Amino acid sequence: MKSYRKELSFNVPTRRAFINITPQVEQCLAESGIKEGLILVNPMHITASVFINDDESGLHQDYDEWLERVAPHEPVSQYRHNVGEDNADAHMKRQVMGREAVVAVTEGKLDFGTWERIFYGEFDGRRKKRVLVKIIGE
Ligand code: ZN
Secondary structure: OEEEEEEEEEOOOOOEEEEOOOHHHHHHHHHHOOOOOOEEEEEOOOOOOEEOOOOOOOHHHHHHHHHHHHHHOHHHHHHHOOOEEEEEEEHHHHHHHOOOOOEEEEOOOEEOOOEEEEEEEEOOOOOEEEEEEEEOOO
């Protein structure tokens, strides 16, 4: 069995963003040379998500507005976590949107449904963050 590991890095200029990272993950898969196996993608941070959904800007705006209703950023004083920091909402948004994506690799490709793409969800940006890509298989 082969294994491959790489860290991607992102420095999002805004507090929140959704980024399609499918091309970077496909590049990792090509570098790995693995044709059959599994790929795991997860942020190495607790205020960001990796998830799979549709690359559609209206949907991403809907997510952002929905997440703001579930866990509004302001007022920051409403959260017990926000003593010396202001990112309690980001921890909660990450919890809702999930930690990782796992995708099957078949014949050297991500074995996706028609509209599936991999996204990095940032909820406390404006600093460098890492995303782990781990691929196992042969
Ligand atoms: Zn925090």
